Amino acid sequence: MTLCLTPEDEPPAEAGGSGEAVNVLPFRRPGAGAVARPRLHLSPPELAGGxxxxxxxxxxxxxxxxxxxxxxxxxxxxxxxxxxxxxxxxxxxxxxxxxxxxxxxxxxxxxxxxxxxxxxxxxxxxxxxxxxxxxxxxxxxxxxxxxxxxxxxxxxxxxxxxxxxxxxxxxxxxxxxxxxxxxxxxxxxxxxxxxxxxxxxxxxxxxxxxxxxxxxxxxxxxxxxxxxxxxxxxxxxxxxxxxxxxxxxxxxxxxxxxxxxxxxxxxxxxxxxxxxxxxxxxxRALQARVAARRAVFARYVAALADLPGISFMPEPAWGRSSRWLSVMLIDPERFGADREMARRALDEAGIESRPVWKPLHLQPAFRGARSIGGGIAAGLFERGLCLPSGAMAPGEQARVIEVIRRLARG
Missing domain, CATH: 3.40.640.10 (Type I PLP-dependent aspartate aminotransferase-like (Major domain))
Known part of the structure; x- marks a missing residue:
């Protein structure tokens, strides 16, 4: 039996250029490898077993x-x-x-x-x-x-x-x-x-x-x-x-x-x-999930941090992030491509990614709301990209890494 969950609070990013949202994300089954699917999603649900x-x-x-x-x-x-x-x-x-x-x-x-x-x-x-x-x-x-x-x-x-x-x-x-x-x-x-x-x-x-x-x-x-x-x-x-x-x-x-x-x-x-x-x-699977997500983040850093203009969401010395999502920053002048170009390249390769949250003070729904500062958040939105961060086979994460490295070479 295939079990699917439909996100309610946060819909996944739209497929680049098509306008078609990905609304149903298949569970992954522990120990069974990757479930066949047309796209590599940002953060698909995962079965713990039981x-x-x-x-x-x-x-x-x-x-x-x-x-x-x-x-x-x-x-x-x-x-x-x-x-x-x-x-x-x-x-x-x-x-x-x-x-x-x-x-x-x-x-x-x-x-x-x-x-x-x-x-x-x-x-x-x-x-x-x-x-x-x-x-x-x-x-x-x-x-x-x-x-x-x-x-x-x-x-x-x-x-x-x-x-x-x-x-x-x-x-x-x-x-x-x-x-x-x-x-x-x-x-x-x-x-x-x-x-x-x-x-x-x-x-x-x-x-x-x-x-x-x-x-x-x-x-x-x-x-x-x-x-x-x-x-x-x-x-x-x-x-x-x-x-x-x-x-x-x-x-x-x-x-x-x-x-x-x-x-x-x-x-x-x-x-x-x-x-x-x-x-x-x-x-019951929470701590194992945190360890797995942190490992995904570490692999991205190891594989991409040498590229000019690429950096990642920092972690303060007093904290330990779950790395629910792995987030990359792109300096377009040094990297040679901007965040949107990277998102589209990933989308064309069948990989979902998503810009960092658009600051709410820039959203039409809150036009006229008071804002104290906002420049840092706006810069993170312009340069930040969330990468696939859930349970991935090594070959799946390698797909993401290769697209980004190829874009840098281009």
Whole structure:
């Protein structure tokens, strides 16, 4: 049986020139080599082994809905993996972010601050709730929210009486933001921090797992993530009250009554037993997945770093990236081709790649939003290219390397 997952939170890049998006990504089966497919994808889902048995057991148990012992078992397992005391599994990473904004009491007119170099889901729920978004630039050392820029901006905002309701740093491409510095800057003014760690499960920052140190953290199990259930997400915290409030809202805010009683409106954000069964098996493979992705990144560096104008996403001494995606920077003047030329050459060879996130302050959806800096993020977008980073046979990764080396020679 062929199992397929369709990504929800982050669609894969469009096929170059055709306008046709790749919407269905086949699982890889452990120990069986590469699954035949027409393209080499950016981050295809991968089976850990045991998913089919877990699904069969779940179906036999009769539990399908987002209730019962299986989602609870997943939450317990995720608490252990994430290092947080309390976890709520949700229908998506975006749902987790939305619930986080709700329990932090974000209201229309409130300010929400986030780095501009991120996926739209980081701030979309807040914008839809009527918040005003401010985008901040990232640091060259991490590509994540610049703590010094944040510190200065908060001091200025305090003088102007316009402190944000929440600051949302983002762990980018498997790399943790400098949460110690970010939380210290925010604590001075009593501003809570919610970490968008959707891309960085398995990463470490200053000896702690991704998101630890923030008041809340959000994760995704979308089809392209390092651990996937085919969808879903999680909101985690060391504050049991926040997770209890989020759980209430995520189950349609039903009150304890024999009839349907609602003091407020909520959402249908539950995590089904079927997805939880898959996720439980996947979580066991997390550390092996991190090691494999780091090995993929290391092979790219070893094979391409000698080319003029090629460099890679840095890793700070205090962090250990999961390398969810391997990201390359191209200096067109030295390399002889720009990022888009490289992307098209890979596409013509049947290889998916994707530009670094287009900064949100440059997106039409946020026209008029306030931006503090942004030049570093814009430069990374212009020069950055995400390469295939999932489980690959040596010959598959060699295809990617050869295209890039051939482009340099051309």
């Amino acid at each position: 998913e089919m048995e877990a699904l069969e057991e779940t179906l036999r148990s009769g539990w399908l809905a987002p209730a019962g012992p299986i989602p609870k078992a997943f939450e317990t397992a995720f608490e252990a993996v994430s290092g947080f005391g309390h976890a709520l599994a949700t229908s998506s990473g975006t749902a987790a972010l939305h619930l986080g904004y709700r329990v932090l009491d974000v209201a229309p007119g409130d300010e929400v601050w986030a780095p501009t170099l991120t996926f739209v889901a980081t701030v979309a729920p807040a914008a839809q709730m009527g918040a005003r978004i401010t985008f901040l630039d990232v640091s060259r050392e991490t590509w994540t929210l610049d703590p010094e820029l944040l510190r200065d901006a908060l001091a200025q905002a305090a003088r102007e009486g316009r402190l944000p309701r929440v600051v949302v740093p983002v762990d980018l491409y498997g790399q943790c933001a400098d949460l110690d510095a970010i939380v210290a800057a925010c604590d001075r003014w009593g501003v809570p921090v919610m970490s968008d760690s959707a891309e960085s499960l398995g990463a470490m920052g200053r000896g702690r797992a991704a998101g630890q140190g923030a008041r809340l953290a959000c994760f995704s199990f979308n089809g392209n993530k390092i651990v996937t259930a085919g969808g879903g997400g999680a909101l985690v915290s060391d504050d049991p009250g926040l997770i209890a409030s989020a759980r209430h809202l995520g189950m349609q805010a039903k009150e304890a009554a024999p009839h349907y009683q609602h003091e407020t409106t909520g959402y249908s954000y539950g995590f089904s037993s079927v997805l939880a069964a898959v996720g439980l098996v996947q979580l």
